[in-house]
């Protein structure tokens with residue numbers, strides 16, 4: 581079984597470059613989808629609020645050792661005390677003493693207070709690394725200036741149509757890893773003719789071409805599918821490489837198309 585490459589997140593913590601995302605799935609769908617993902621070889625799961633209990637149950641019952649599975653969770657912006665209480669619930673749901681990565685999800689409201697609760701979680705050993713989701717460079721700057729700490733990762737919508745180059749420059753300058761949510765523009769990119777032509781050239785599927793582009797671009801891609809065959813297909817990206825000129829062709833697709841909320 582292929583082992584996905586990983587990137588250094590912070591202080592010895594490594595994150596697999598291909599995470600399985602369960603956003604949008606119900607609790608029962610999450611259980612089934614995660615079982616299939618673990619059997620396929622995924623060793624990183626990106627949860628969304630409400631899916632932690634289902635994931636915790638699958639991990640508890642799985643033959644895969646718990647320490648081999650990287651788990652990332654999201655906290656909606658809700659302030660210091662509420663985040664501390666929510667963290668207790670998330671860890672209880674996961675049946676875990678600590679989680680690998682906790683993200684402040686979104687920037688509406690007092691996100692610096694939420695961030696302080698996450699910093700405390702890390703200080704207490706309940707989170708190995710902490711990061712954010714959906715932050716612009718200006719919001720990252722505000723967070724860093726007001727708290728003196730730098731998020732380990734920023735999870736944003738990113739794909740060949742929306743490459744977020746200025747934001748990525750900011751990330752690189754501050755040692756922040758880039759997480760790519762909606763790596764295939766919620767599936768819309770998979771019928772793009774540049775992508776389908778490359779799929780034919782490499783004997784791969786459009787989804788594999790796009791995910792391979794992410795791997796070679798140094799992002800952490802959150803691939804999501806509720807379908808068993810596609811979950812397996814999306815993991816088949818470690819046995820080929822896109823040539824530099826084909827990476828460049830995909831990079832030319834950048835046109836600012838956004839499929840999620842800005």
Ligand SMILES: NC(=O)c1ccc[n+]([C@@H]2O[C@H](COP(=O)([O-])OP(=O)(O)OC[C@H]3O[C@@H](n4cnc5c(N)ncnc54)[C@H](OP(=O)(O)O)[C@@H]3O)[C@@H](O)[C@H]2O)c1
Nearest residue numbers: 601602603713761762763764765766767787804805806810
């Ligand atoms: N704020 C945040 O943190 C945030 C925001 C947005 C998303 N996310 C995370 O990112 C994850 C991915 O987002 P996304 O769902 O937009 O990802 P995506 O990979 O861009 O698109 C997924 C869509 O493509 C389809 N698909 C997946 N693999 C396919 C394949 N091999 N062939 C054809 N179609 C395929 C899926 O349908 P089927 O399910 O039918 O296969 C689904 O409709 C979510 O699970 C969520 O956890 C996080």
